[in-house]
Structures are given as structure tokens and as C-alpha cells.
Amino acid sequence: MKLADLPTPCLVLDRQILMRNIRTMAGNLARHNVPLRPHLKTAKSIDVARLVLAGQPGGITVSTLAEAEYFASHGIRDILYGVGVTPSKLDQVARLNATGANVTVITDDLLAADAIAAHPANIQALIEIDCGEQRGGVLVAEDLISELAERLGSNLFGVMTHAGHSYQGRSVAEITQIAELERSHVVYAAQRLRTEGHVISVVSAGSSPTGRHAETLNGLTEFRAGVYMFGDLFQAEIETHARDSIALTVLTSVIGRPSGRLLIDAGALALSKDRSTELTPNDYGYGLALDIRGEPALGEAIVRKAYQEHGVVEFDPNHMIAAPVGTRLRILPNHACLTAAAHDRYHVVDGGDDVVAVWPRMNGW
């Protein structure tokens, strides 16, 4: 099967680029001597998980309990559920752990901590630390951190943080600085709790940008990152990923040619309505169009509009595009996590246009 034979729209994953991205992050972390706990919220695929876990201790991160169930059903035991748990989700965690998995939860909330401690299953928990993103997590200076540790008691297993605000960094220097805040906040939290007599086995941090640009990861026991496996235009714009190292594209067909534009069959559902390059140096609309080989042969051909099943590609009028109806293009995504989530499988290529494998992916909750 060739890319030219696939029904469109569909996802294409270039395994050569994927492997290069996996090796790059593994190399970064090996230099810091910190093991990777890959975040599989982007890939949601056991086939990708197996590639990224080669040479790693084997623990993963997930963003939903459905992901935890999926990966556990494929034999992965050590799973960090990296979104604040609610009391009513603990039974599902306990059921999963009863089947042989070891799902660890995170919390920044006293009610949830009490529920974890009171639950008959012995569920490990990490305290979530806010290192500056102001999304979830406790500030290290707050007494709440000690209170949470007390309430969790023997369920307390460690601390974790995520510098989501590294995505707001607009230079390597800025991201390096945020990486140091991420590291130092969670290491300080671990020290504080150890001083207070708690056993802290896990000191976990991470995001793809900080994994790329951290100067030191001293004091961490593990590092978490996910989107680096595929990369996307946003990561390229903030200089954490080379644009020619984006492994994920959406294969689409030209379905119309309104004057000076191309209508394609990849719209808001196939690409997502993520506009994360809106405020970066280059605004790529809903994605950047490449030719079927993944080459930027079209100039700056950008998906400027996205209806449910229609995309509108605008291009440099000086750059002639011979693309009759039926022509296949490949669209680089703004945000790989959201684009991939509309699709149920990856069509895998090894740099060329031969589809060498089809890897299913899971979605939903």
C-alpha cells in the first residue's frame, strides 16, 4: 500500500523521524543520568510505547484512566496518572491495580488526599507541585504541602511537577530558565518533606521543551515528556523541535479549487481547531501543507480556514501549485496531541511513501 492509495483524511507517522526524536530525548536524559517516564497522552499507541520504552525502566505517564487501562491491558504495569485524581476515580484505579498494574495518582487537594488514605486499596500518590504554571499543584512555600503529606500518610510516594508554562517560552534562554524552576521547585518540595520525616521515593518533573533545554536535572528521579516523539509546528516555533523532525502529518486530498486557494478534505475534525501558533513568529493557521512526500515543495501553503470536513489552503500567489482535485497533500499539525486524537490509527512510513504498518491508537475516556 502506498500513501497515494489511502482513503483521506488519515494520519501518517514517519517512523524514521519518530525514532530520531526518541533517540534525541533519550540522549538528552542519559547525559543528565535521569530515566525517562514517557508521557503517552500524545501517541496513545502501544506500538509507539514499545519503541520509546526500549532502554528505559518501563514506567509511563498517562492523562486519562482509559489510557491507563489500555496500556495495562498491553502489559505495562508502572503507570503514573498525571492529572489530579478525584475521590470517585479511586475505585477504578484500585480495580486496575488489582489486575496487576501499579497506577500512581497525583493530588494537590485535602479532600482527595483523605479519600486516598481512606481507600481500602493501597494507592500510591504523589503531591503535585506548582512550579509556576498556576494550573494544578501546591506552592512549595505553602503549609498545605505538609498537610497533604500528613493526610496521605503511608500512601505518600513522592512529588511531581510539570512546567506547562515552558510552552510560553519564546527563546531557548527562557525555556532553560523555566526548566531550572521546574527542577528546583520539585526538588525543594522533596527536601522539605524529607526534612519533615517523610519518605520521598519519586521526584518527578518534565515537559518536552524543558527536556530539550534543561541545563541540569539534579535531584530528579525521573523525567516526563511526550509531544517530543512526534513534534509539531508549535514546538518548532518555540525552538524545541526542528521543523523537519515532525513525525506526524495528516494526509489529505484536494477536493476543490476556489480561486487562488485549495479546498482539502482535512478540516477541523481531522486537524483539530488548535491555533497554538497564532502568537508565535509564524502563524500556521490550522497547519502547513507539504507535498505527498512530506517535502515543503508548495512554499508557504497554509490551512487558513477549517470547517468540519473542509480545510482551505492559501498559498503564495507567486508560487504556482499544480494540484488538481484528487492531489494528495500532507499537513503538518499545530499541536500533535490534538490532531492525533481525532484519528484511530497511524499509517506508518519509513521516510518514503510505502505504508509499512498500521498502528491502532486509543481515544476517549
Added chain:
Amino acid sequence: MKLADLPTPCLVLDRQILMRNIRTMAGNLARHNVPLRPHLKTAKSIDVARLVLAGQPGGITVSTLAEAEYFASHGIRDILYGVGVTPSKLDQVARLNATGANVTVITDDLLAADAIAAHPANIQALIEIDCGEQRGGVLVAEDLISELAERLGSNLFGVMTHAGHSYQGRSVAEITQIAELERSHVVYAAQRLRTEGHVISVVSAGSSPTGRHAETLNGLTEFRAGVYMFGDLFQAEIETHARDSIALTVLTSVIGRPSGRLLIDAGALALSKDRSTELTPNDYGYGLALDIRGEPALGEAIVRKAYQEHGVVEFDPNHMIAAPVGTRLRILPNHACLTAAAHDRYHVVDGGDDVVAVWPRMNGW
């Protein structure tokens, strides 16, 4: 099962509101004496299709061939595939028609028209007319319309248009005007082709806003609309749908309480990143939060940020919200088509909090 027992995030569909919306549109079209060909790109559910088809001739509209296959497998024969077809998709249409379905395609392209005419299966085609949206379609004054009809020959079955620009209308008067442009363009196209000797059996138009506010639909043989079944905040903002008649919500749990805000487990995937209320009178961010009964008891509590699995609800600081971790909320969507597409089922309620049914929905291509 109660809403309070469901794992979150998940989709909730209020059947009472759905039925009211279905009756309202059916009443509108009955007054115009034009049958409805419902667009099922929003619902993608045979259970919803059966409710909306009661009292209608039975034809539907779909936005993907996967939808066509799904509905055909549930016994619906008469299907309009409402996105411009490419030559390579004709074999799939032909296979589907060979199983007893009757999928009609649309085109505005000579290459595609030639492929339809040359295909061994006798595939019916409508010529797509541009009534002002400038997305797909032929302008009625262009000679291309006659050329397309000639090339299609005996495959030509009619003409169709869609006033997608009715979504840009910002008053009832403006939408009424766009409805008349939609009607008159496609009726004129039909007249032109009939004058040129072609048999035009179908004169099809429609969108939810124009279905609500059209003054006349004279000359149309059918009307297409879809999002009106559920409604959403955008439709409410452009005055084509009452805000208390939105049938679709996302059930979510509070997972954290950063100061002055609520963190919820419905983020960009569960809600979509659609921002279509960005430029309407009220900007609802990524959705408006209601309490678990679907009541606006929280004041203007708006999902202002959407990470992959985290949403951030901001609310009026004068409006106290007692919402500890675990509290359930329901989020009204900006754009029902995109929000629903992240989910694989509807949890159906009849106005209360009892889950009376679970209806699967299909997704993907």
C-alpha cells in the same frame, strides 16, 4: 444510573430538549412545505437519526463516507454525501450503492465530473452551487455550471448549495437575507440548467440558521440542517437557537481549585478547541459551566483555558461557588459538532439526572 455516577468527562444529551428542537425545525419546514433531509454530521448516531426522521421522507445528509457506511449499515438508503467528491472516492460510493444504498455525490469540478460520468456504477451527482460562502461550489453566472452538467450527462440529478456564511450573520435580519440568497441562487441554477435541457430532480439547500429564519423556501425540493438538533452557544449567540434549548453538554468533575478558579477534567479534547464565540456578543471561552442539573446556577462561569485534559473555569468573584473537588458540572459547548466528535457515546437524560439510555456514536473516516 444517575449523572452523578458517570465517569467524567462524558457527553450528556437531553432528549426532551432534542425532541423540542426536532419539532421546531420540522414545524418551520412544514410551514414552507419543504421536506427535511437532516444532516447527521453533528449527531452521527442512528438513535438520533431515527428520532429526526420520524415524519420525514427518510433521506439524510452526511459529511464523510464513513458516516454513509454507518447509516447504510443501519438501513438508511437515501444518502447525500455533502462534501465535494474526489475521483478516488467513487469506488467506495459504488461499493456502498451495490449493497443497496443510494449515495448521491456533489461536485463543482470538471475532473471529478468526468470521473463520475466514466465510472461503471451509475452514481447520481448534484452540482454544488456557491451562494456566497466562497468555500465550494460554482457561481450560477459561470459557464462552468453548464459545462459540468454536460460532462455529468445522465449522472446529473440536481443542484445543491449551503449558506455556510449564515454563521457570519449577526442579526435575524441578516440571516433572513442570507437565507434568501441561498434559496434564490440554487433555484436560479436549477432554472438555468432546465432551460438548457437538463432534468433537475433535486434542488437542495440548507443550514440551521437559514432553516430558522428563511421567509420562503419556494423552489426547493429539500432542506438540509443538522446542528439545530443539539444547538450550541454559537447558535445561541447568532440568535438561531435559544440558550436554554441546547441539548448537549459535557459532564465534568472539579479536579482542583487554584485560587479563584476551578480546574475541571474536561479540557481541549473533551470540549474541542473551537472558539467560535470569540467574536460574538458573549465570548464563552471553551464553554459555559452549568450545575449538574443543567441550570445556570453558577453565574457566568466560563471555561477560559483548555489544556489537553484540564479545563480552567473562571467565575464572577461576587458569585460564590461551593464546588469542592469531585463536584460535577455540565459544560455547554461552543460548537456541538466538534465537541461531540471527541466522544463515542451519548448519555441520555430526559430533563432530569437519570441516565435513561446510552446511544453510541461513530467518528472518524
